[in-house]
Amino acid sequence: MADAIAVxxxxxxxxxxxxxxxxxxxxxxxxxDGRPDLIGIAVLAADLLGRVGGRAVEVxxxxxTASSESTALGVVRLRLVQSLPAGDEAxxxxxxSGRIDLEARTPAGLVRAxxxxxxxxxxxxGGSLQVPAVRIEDAPRYAWRxxxxxxxxxxxxxxxxxxxxxxxxxYKLNVLHLHLTDDQGWRLHLRSRPLLTRLSSSTSVDGxxxxxxxxDDYADLVAYGxxxxxxxxxxxxxxxxxxxxTHAYGDLNxxxxxxxxxxxxxxxxxRLHADLPATRPFLTDVFTEVAAMxxxxxxxxxxxxxxxxEAAEYATLVAAASAAVRAAGKKVVGxxxxxxxxxxxxxxxxxxxxxxxxxxxxxxxQAGALLLMSPGSKAYLDMKYDATTELGLxxxxxxxxxxxxxxxxxxxVEGVPAESVIxxxxxxxxxxxxxxxxxxxxxxxxxxxxAEVAWSAPERxxxxxxxxxxxxxxxxxxxxxxxxxASPQVDWT
Ligand code: TNX
Numbered sequence: 001m002a003d004a005i006a007v008x009x010x011x012x013x014x015x016x017x018x019x020x021x022x023x024x025x026x027x028x029x030x031x032x033d034g035r036p037d038l039i040g041i042a043v044l045a046a047d048l049l050g051r052v053g054g055r056a057v058e059v060x061x062x063x064x065t066a067s068s069e070s071t072a073l074g075v076v077r078l079r080l081v082q083s084l085p086a087g088d089e090a091x092x093x094x095x096x097s098g099r100i101d102l103e104a105r106t107p108a109g110l111v112r113a114x115x116x117x118x119x120x121x122x123x124x125x126g127g128s129l130q131v132p133a134v135r136i137e138d139a140p141r142y143a144w145r146x147x148x149x150x151x152x153x154x155x156x157x158x159x160x161x162x163x164x165x166x167x168x169x170x171y172k173l174n175v176l177h178l179h180l181t182d183d184q185g186w187r188l189h190l191r192s193r194p195l196l197t198r199l200s201s202s203t204s205v206d207g208x209x210x211x212x213x214x215x216d217d218y219a220d221l222v223a224y225g226x227x228x229x230x231x232x233x234x235x236x237x238x239x240x241x242x243x244x245x246t247h248a249y250g251d252l253n254x255x256x257x258x259x260x261x262x263x264x265x266x267x268x269x270x271r272l273h274a275d276l277p278a279t280r281p282f283l284t285d286v287f288t289e290v291a292a293m294x295x296x297x298x299x300x301x302x303x304x305x306x307x308x309x310e311a312a313e314y315a316t317l318v319a320a321a322s323a324a325v326r327a328a329g330k331k332v333v334g335x336x337x338x339x340x341x342x343x344x345x346x347x348x349x350x351x352x353x354x355x356x357x358x359x360x361x362x363x364x365x366q367a368g369a370l371l372l373m374s375p376g377s378k379a380y381l382d383m384k385y386d387a388t389t390e391l392g393l394x395x396x397x398x399x400x401x402x403x404x405x406x407x408x409x410x411x412x413v414e415g416v417p418a419e420s421v422i423x424x425x426x427x428x429x430x431x432x433x434x435x436x437x438x439x440x441x442x443x444x445x446x447x448x449x450x451a452e453v454a455w456s457a458p459e460r461x462x463x464x465x466x467x468x469x470x471x472x473x474x475x476x477x478x479x480x481x482x483x484x485x486a487s488p489q490v491d492w493t
Contacts, residue, residue: 006119007469011460014135041227077101077102115169116138168228179235226295232294240303298331358415372424
């Protein structure tokens, strides 16, 4: 029975009880208290279970079903309880014949329980579907478990991003970081700055088609993520990577003229100017509006790869962007390079460039910054798997599945205080990835590895065990019609 349990990421505590399994039948019903914040989750659970079973699963609200609950076989009961260990995403799952209990302190915890349940469903005798009798208690290691997606180099429509959000939720990731702007395109419509999308959204790398999210599209993504326990962190990348902005608003340039569109893949050439009168109003407008559209706590200001600017001007512009974000009531996230500037305590600094001296990054942590770990050589899922991989880049090396799995976020950078690390984020840059199949080919299977690094306690992680579990994910990806990479490190079943 134990090998029927192949959950990714590995839960904190799993105990098989040896009882008869729970069998999914046409009477399997999701039962939940009729609280408004639980209805969406119950519908999600019924939807996910129904898809696995190939037939609709009903939802019942418990005040109407007190009697049927005790008699009906096949109840999946969702409940909020206060008795679990602290942590918004902790949950308990108890499965036995006729009844499964999913308990958590918050709706987000119930979502984690639901995807664990979904992963436990396996083929039983006679074509049945069953869940082994098991008791699971689980909670994440890190509060921030993210994926950064570059929708600027190539645009991904909302329907494709929803597939990505679904995959993230399936592996208990909880932050979708959207890299919304870069030299090649501006992907979010802002009422305060309409020319950004009007003039700079139709371009992409290599002359491919562009696109942008309307305010309604963005709200739709936020809502789709919220039901699945995935929050959106929008990134507006400044003061470099801004050619889409300087193309739309010529007053951001010393000449006063718009820059040309850019569809190549060089980095580091575009920039804002601290001494131009248009610059600060631009930062204020953009960050204020993006913050207002975003219910989550964080807004990302970018800050990476500004190769043509003096340190003092860079620091001035990072401070101006940060001030606009804070004035709008949000916390600041920025790439590693912002560690070269004075930071307010609590600023999140995202480590990525494994080629440079990490001393400023370590110093920022010692001065009160929080660290998000996205090491290019482990977590950059746009890196090729090996020399034969058709798509992707190579500047941080090749990343096979085991490379993405076998690393420890708290000790990767020497001298970092372990308690400063708030989480782990994978990143996928899209210079060479022009659509969803290309994207998932790079994400799968490595996203599952990063998810386990972020969720599971170090003593619960084991490469050979992960290898066996991930081998059983292929059927799920195939069922969703997703393209994925058949790593030779895994026996795919
Ligand atoms: C570095 S990571 C970049 C991106 C590129 C990526 C390609 C970071 C903060 N900047 O602009 O797309 O490498 O792997």
